[in-house]
Amino acid sequence: MSAHHDLGYRSLFAHPGLVRELVTDFTPFKLFDDVALSSFEAVDPVYVSERLAGRPNDIVWRVRIGEQFLYVVILLEFQSGVDRWMALRMQNYVGLLCQNLVKQHQLPPSLQLPPVLPLVFYNGVPHSSARTDLATLFMEAPAELAPFQPSQRYVLIDQQRLDTAALEANATLLALLFRMELSSASEVRNTILPALATWFQDAPRPA
Incomplete structure (x- = not known):
């Protein structure tokens, strides 16, 4: 079947059960294995997309694990080419998400930002050669400045190359x-x- 027939994944990932299957079966993380579906809450990402060229394929879920929330950010990539700057885009997205949490007073009493799991679901035919760590997109900094350089990683799920x-x-x-x-x-x-x-x-x- 065509690799570009995306089966409406954005609609699929509007369901907590499929989001949980994505992170439990297709990432190495185990912390979601026993999380109830009632702990998953969809978050409207429009406030982020409008600032980042209005992408319709961005999905955000808030998940309660124990006494705290964490956020799962899923960027769906169905374009034929590879976005070299994906790690930079993810950093911008996560930063705007955190800014909005502060603005909307949605932080816990500790006033600490929640953990974030950044995921990119890639459906393109060419192998995804995009760097998954923002730090690798920067030139090597002088030793004195190295500790101050930005870093943002994301988890890549490359559908065409699943086992x-x-x-x-x-x-x-x-x-x-x-x-x-x-x-x-x-x-x-x-x-x-x-x-x-x-x-x-x-x-x-x-x-």
Whole structure:
């Protein structure tokens, strides 16, 4: 199937269950494994997008873990080219998010900013060669200035290069949708659609 048929991922990642599957199954982090779906709260990122050229594919979730919140920032990249400045864009995005939390008085009593998990979901055909650490986009600084240089990292999920065997061993809805995106038409018809039908048949029904 075409790599550019994005299956409406922005709509998919409007659901807390699929966001949790994304971070538990496709990143190395384990802190979300036992987090209830009721702890996920979608955040409107418009205030950020308007300042950053109005991108519609930016998603922000607030997640309560224990007594604190953290924020999951997801940038969806479906363009054919690679954005060299992705780490810089992510830094701007996270900075604006934090500024808004301060402005809206949404900080805890300690007045400390919350942790942030920055994710880039990349769907392009060429391998993503963009640097994932902002520091690598800067020239080497004199030793005296090195401690003062900015740094912002993000986690890259490169869909076109997900491990096929791992996807086949994963029975979650998100893994099946990823397989649909990456499979041929005959594979979708003969393998993926029956697996999706089984998933929906076995999925728990709301009370």
